[in-house]
Amino acid sequence: MASQLLCFLVLLTLTTICKSKSCHPNDLKGLQDFKSGIHSDTSSRLSKWIGRDCCKWEGIFCSNVTKRVVSISLPGLYTSDDAPIQSAMEGELSPSITFINYLEVIDIGDLLGITGKIPSSIGLHLPNLRKLNFVRNKFTGALPESICMLSKLEELYLQENGFSGFIPWCIGGVKNLRRMDVHSNKLSGVIPESITKLKKLESLCLQENVLTGDIPENIGNLQELKETKVYVSSLPELQSARGGIPLPSKPGKLSSLSFVRLQNNRLSGTIPSSIGYLTSLQRVSLASNQLKGSIPSSIGNLKLLEMLYLSYNQLSGQLPRSIGGISKLLYLSISHNMIEGPLPREISSLSNLQSLDLSFNRLNMSTIPKWLMQLPLLSRIYLAGCEIHGEIPDYIPKSLLELDLSANHLSGRIPAWIGSFSQLYSLNLSKNKFVSEIPSTVTNLDILGVLDLHSNKLEGSVNAVFQIKSRFAEGSLTYLDLSDNNFSTGVEQIGMGGQEYIQHLNLSHNFLKGRLPTSVETLKTLQTLDLSYNGLGANLPTSLANVTALERLMLHKNQFTGRIPEEFLKLNKLKELNLSDNLLEGKIPYGKPFLDFPQSSFSGNRGLCGKPLLPCKS
Ligand SMILES: *[C@@H]1O[C@H](CO)[C@@H](O)[C@H](O)[C@H]1NC(C)=O
Ligand SMILES: *[C@@H]1O[C@H](CO)[C@@H](O)[C@H](O)[C@H]1NC(C)=O
Ligand SMILES: *[C@@H]1O[C@H](CO)[C@@H](O)[C@H](O)[C@H]1NC(C)=O
Ligand SMILES: *[C@@H]1O[C@H](CO)[C@@H](O)[C@H](O)[C@H]1NC(C)=O
Ligand SMILES: *[C@@H]1O[C@H](CO)[C@@H](O)[C@H](O)[C@H]1NC(C)=O
Ligand SMILES: *[C@@H]1O[C@H](CO)[C@@H](O)[C@H](O)[C@H]1NC(C)=O
Ligand SMILES: *[C@@H]1O[C@H](CO)[C@@H](O)[C@H](O)[C@H]1NC(C)=O
Numbered sequence: 001m002a003s004q005l006l007c008f009l010v011l012l013t014l015t016t017i018c019k020s021k022s023c024h025p026n027d028l029k030g031l032q033d034f035k036s037g038i039h040s041d042t043s044s045r046l047s048k049w050i051g052r053d054c055c056k057w058e059g060i061f062c063s064n065v066t067k068r069v070v071s072i073s074l075p076g077l078y079t080s081d082d083a084p085i086q087s088a089m090e091g092e093l094s095p096s097i098t099f100i101n102y103l104e105v106i107d108i109g110d111l112l113g114i115t116g117k118i119p120s121s122i123g124l125h126l127p128n129l130r131k132l133n134f135v136r137n138k139f140t141g142a143l144p145e146s147i148c149m150l151s152k153l154e155e156l157y158l159q160e161n162g163f164s165g166f167i168p169w170c171i172g173g174v175k176n177l178r179r180m181d182v183h184s185n186k187l188s189g190v191i192p193e194s195i196t197k198l199k200k201l202e203s204l205c206l207q208e209n210v211l212t213g214d215i216p217e218n219i220g221n222l223q224e225l226k227e228t229k230v231y232v233s234s235l236p237e238l239q240s241a242r243g244g245i246p247l248p249s250k251p252g253k254l255s256s257l258s259f260v261r262l263q264n265n266r267l268s269g270t271i272p273s274s275i276g277y278l279t280s281l282q283r284v285s286l287a288s289n290q291l292k293g294s295i296p297s298s299i300g301n302l303k304l305l306e307m308l309y310l311s312y313n314q315l316s317g318q319l320p321r322s323i324g325g326i327s328k329l330l331y332l333s334i335s336h337n338m339i340e341g342p343l344p345r346e347i348s349s350l351s352n353l354q355s356l357d358l359s360f361n362r363l364n365m366s367t368i369p370k371w372l373m374q375l376p377l378l379s380r381i382y383l384a385g386c387e388i389h390g391e392i393p394d395y396i397p398k399s400l401l402e403l404d405l406s407a408n409h410l411s412g413r414i415p416a417w418i419g420s421f422s423q424l425y426s427l428n429l430s431k432n433k434f435v436s437e438i439p440s441t442v443t444n445l446d447i448l449g450v451l452d453l454h455s456n457k458l459e460g461s462v463n464a465v466f467q468i469k470s471r472f473a474e475g476s477l478t479y480l481d482l483s484d485n486n487f488s489t490g491v492e493q494i495g496m497g498g499q500e501y502i503q504h505l506n507l508s509h510n511f512l513k514g515r516l517p518t519s520v521e522t523l524k525t526l527q528t529l530d531l532s533y534n535g536l537g538a539n540l541p542t543s544l545a546n547v548t549a550l551e552r553l554m555l556h557k558n559q560f561t562g563r564i565p566e567e568f569l570k571l572n573k574l575k576e577l578n579l580s581d582n583l584l585e586g587k588i589p590y591g592k593p594f595l596d597f598p599q600s601s602f603s604g605n606r607g608l609c610g611k612p613l614l615p616c617k618s
Contacts, residue, residue, distance in 0.1 A: 022052035023062065027069040030099035031060065034072075038091035040113070045074060046089075061105075068102035075133070076110030092116040093139070098125035109135035109157060117141035123149030131155040135181075139163060143187075148173035159205065160184045167211075172197030184208040191216055207264065251277040263287040263309065270294075271315075276301040285309040287333070292316070295334075300325035311335040311357065318342070324349040335359040335382060343369065351376055359384035359404065368405075370395050384408070384428070391415075392429075404428040406452065411435065414458070419444040426450040430481065433457065438464045446471040450479040454506065458482070462490035462507065466497045477502050483530065484509040491536065495519035506530040508554065513537070516560075521546040530554040532578065537561060540584075545570045552576040559583055564608070569594065580604045587616050 022028065031054050035046050045058045054069060055062035061071040077087040090113035097106070098119050103126050108114060114137040122129075123146030132150075135157045142165030143158070153174050163185040172194025179202060187209040193216045195204070258280050267289040275284075276298025282305060291313040299308075300322025307330060315337040323332075324346025332353060339361040347353075348371050356378060365386045372378075373395050380402040388405065391412035396403065398420050410432040418427075419441025427445075430452045437460035438453070445468060462482055470476045477499050487510040494505075496519055503525055512534040520529075521543035527550060537559040544550075545567035553571070556578040563586035564579065574593045578601050585607035588594060599612045609616035 021055075023054040024068055026099040026101065027062075028052060028054050030094075030096045031057070031069070031072075033094040033096035033099075037094040037116075038089050038114075040088075040090040043074075043077070043087040043089070063102065066102060069100050070102055070128075071105040071107075072097075072100070072103065073105060073107045074111070075107050076112060076136070088112040089114060095119040098122060101125050102128060104128050104152075105131045107131065107133040108137070109133035111137055113138060115139065118144055118147070120144040120146060122146055126150070127152070129153050133157045134161060136160040142166070143168055143182075145170060147171070150174055152176055154178045154200075156180045156182075158182045158185065163187060165189075167192055167195075167206075169194060171195055174198065176200055178202050179204075181205040182209070187211060250274075258282045258304075260284045260286070262289070265289050267291060271296055271299075271310075273298045275299065279303065281305055283307040286313065288312040290314060294318070295320055295323075295339075297322040299323065302326055304328055307331040309333045310337065313337050315339060316362075319344055319347070321346045323347060326350065327352065329353055331355045333357040333382075334361065335384075336361075338362050341365060343372070345371065347372065348375065353378055355380035355402075357382035358386060360407075361386070363387070366390075368393055368396070373397055379423070399423055402426040405432070407431040409433060414439055414453075416441045418442065421445065422447075424448055425476075428452040429456070430454040431456075435459070438462065440464050443467050443469070447476050449476045451477065452479070452481045453485065454481045455484040458485040458487060460487065460489070462487050462510075462512075463493045466490070466493035466495075466499060468497060468499075478525075479504045481506040482510070483507060486510065487512060489513065491515075491531070492517050495522040499523060501525050503549075504528045508532040508534065510534050515539075516541055516544070518543045520544055523547055525549050527573075528552040531558065533557045535559060537583075539563075540565060540568075542567050544568070547571070548573065550574055554578045555582065556580040557582075561585075561606075563587070564589055577601050579608075582606075584608050588613065 031049065035049055038046055041047065049057045054060055055067070059072060059074040060069055061073065062068060063070045089111040093114055093116035098121055116139060118141065122144060129150050130152050131154060139161040140163065143163060145168045148168055148170035151174065154176050156177060159181045163182065164187065166189035167187055169192045171192055175198065177198050178200050183205045188211065191206065191211055196216050257278050260281060263285040267286065269291065270293035271286065271291055273296040275296060279301060281302050284305065284307065287309040293315065294317030295310065295315060297320035299320060305326050306328050311333045315334065316339065318340050321344045323344065327349065329350050330352055335357045336359070341363040343363065353375050354377050359382045363386050365388050367390060368383060368388055378397065379400055381400060382404040384404050385407040388408040388410060390410065392405065392410055392415060394415070394417060400421055401423050402425060406428045411434065413436035414429065414434050416439040418439060424445050425447055426449060434456040436458060438458060442464050447470065448468060451465065465480060465482070468477060478501055480502060483506040489512065491507065491512050492514055494517055500522055502523055505526060505528065508530045514536065515538035516536060518541045520541060524547065526547050529550060532554040535558065539562035540560055542565040545565060548570060550571050551573050553574060560582040562584065564584060566589045569589050569591050572593055577597050580600060580602060581604040584605040588602060588608055588610040590610060595611065597612065602608050602613055
């Protein structure tokens with residue numbers, strides 16, 4: 001009886017083994033080697049890869065027909081705020097991946113820690129590949145030329161890795177390529193001309209590499225695409241491309257192009273008048289190049305244009321009157337050029353304009369034009385360095401979100417009506433000649449995030465600013481610069497109000513007196529604290545050690561006394577420290593991060609000793 005039972009059990013086990021299917025040995029080998037290359041998998045997805053039926057493994061998909069593995073899909077997972085949740089893997093990609101020769105999709109993007117190279121024979125062994133996603137890992141090495149044989153490849157995502165070498169000259173062979181993103185790598189050399197053969201290309205991102213040379217002129221021919229109804233969404237962004245703007249010189253070409261993003265290149269020459277042929281354009285950014293000459297008046301033909309960014313170039317001449325015809329325009333930025341005044345009155349027809357940046361040109365405005373301030377939707381105005389004189393006019397719309405009138409010659413008082421800008425998020429009045437106290441009405445600015453009033457002649461107390469109570473529970477003020485003024489009191493209120501979320505606080509170069517209050521510890525997110533060049537005294541508050549986000553602490557040129565609290569050793573993010581020229585004494589706390597700072601961070605005190613200064617006398 002017992003032997004019969006045993007027999008039965010053996011039989012049962014045997015049938016179970018025979019029934020457990022196995023996937024194709026090549027696929028099994030490829031995947032097993034892949035798994036053994038990975039030494040850390042926070043997602044634990046690979047630990048569930050057991051047995052031989054790899055078609056059942058997480059992230060693996062097989063074809064119903066051939067029963068072969070067609071897809072490896074193990075992307076990193078992201079939460080809504082872009083933080084990777086536990087899905088990172090570390091290890092090296094096994095070249096055995098090429099054994100899995102029916103593969104159509106490899107998606108191991110966003111795993112953050114995969115190293116290795118693209119197998120050089122990829123084009124020979126994986127001819128069915130449609131999508132290759134290696135985004136945000138630690139891959140290195142060159143893009144192998146055999147990539148050009150991947151004639152079915154439609155999507156190639158290699159951005160944010162450490163790939164180097166040239167883009168293969170034969171890239172034009174990947175004739176079904178629709179999307180190619182290789183930005184943020186170390187690719188060098190020229191952009192191969194054959195890229196213009198990729199007739200199906202919809203988007204191409206090459207920026208943040210070290211590519212040189214011109215943008216291939218024929219890129220304008222990607223218009224052939226139009227016939228096959230493929231939507232051209234963007235021209236490439238090339239970190240170090242130079243040469244002229246590759247736009248077609250005849251109407252009809254690239255006529256469905258809606259975005260031109262060529263910022264941060266070394267484009268030279270002028271903006272060609274033929275830009276006016278590209279009547280589908282909605283967004284144009286040519287910012288941060290070396291463009292010269294005037295803005296062509298054909299720009300007025302771009303009736304669909306919503307965003308025009310031309311800042312940081314060397315454009316000159318006047319703004320064309322035709323600009324008033326771009327009636328859909330929402331954002332206009334021409335800052336940091338050499339545009340001359342006067343501003344064309346036609347701008348007043350831009351009834352959709354929300355954001356206008358004319359800063360740092362040769363506009364010599366002398367006053368802020370009233371008609372400009374009457375644009376109904378204008379909510380962000382940047383008129384820094386526009387040679388504006390006189391008092392701040394009261395016709396500035398009270399509905400503004402951002403106002404920058406810095407680096408002008410504005411004088412007189414900061415008006416009390418500033419408190420009625422109930423939507424104001426950012427105010428920059430720095431580098432002017434304002435002489436007044438900060439009006440107490442600033443406490444009404446309850447969503448203010450950025451306040452920069454540095455380099456004026458403001459006086460009295462800074463208290464009002466520390467009494468702003470944010471409309472939001474979390475607080476909104478993150479950046480406060482009142483430095484280089486004539487303020488004399490007010491630090492005792494630091495940390496008393498709703499500034500828990502401030503990151504940057506600069507009160508240096510004033511005449512502030514009194515002590516730094518213990519309440520400074522409530523500024524939990526403070527990264528920069530500059531109180532240098534004032535008359536502050538008494539002991540350094542020990543509680544400052546609780547502001548552990550601090551990266552820069554500048555307290556030099558004051559009259560602080562006593563010891564440097566040992567607790568300051570908790571400030572382990574500190575990168576910059578200056579306590580020199582005070583009345584401090586005693587032993588400098590020993591250890592990181594203090595050991596990283598030079599003597600000049602501590603010199604000129606009454607009696608500090610210990611590293612990096614001379615040893616203390618015992
Ligand atoms: C393959 O199998 C899946 C799942 O069983 C099914 O949804 C799909 O329709 C099948 N495809 C073919 C081509 O048979
Ligand atoms: C700027 O404008 C003022 C008054 O309109 C004029 O007096 C001055 O010469 C101009 N400056 C320059 C550099 O054009
Ligand atoms: C305010 O304007 C000045 C001068 O234009 C500039 O240097 C500074 O960075 C601006 N402040 C902020 C917070 O952007
Ligand atoms: C603080 O302001 C002063 C004067 O405006 C400036 O020189 C200094 O660099 C600023 N400090 C920091 C940390 O930005
Ligand atoms: C700034 O304050 C100092 C010291 O309080 C004073 O001597 C100077 O006159 C003040 N400057 C202005 C422009 O008010
Ligand atoms: C500051 O740190 C000390 C210990 O170093 C702790 O006792 C105190 O509660 C902390 N204060 C705050 C507000 O976190
Ligand atoms: C600290 O400030 C003093 C002026 O008080 C300056 O001479 C010195 O170079 C500064 N040191 C560092 C490290 O910033």
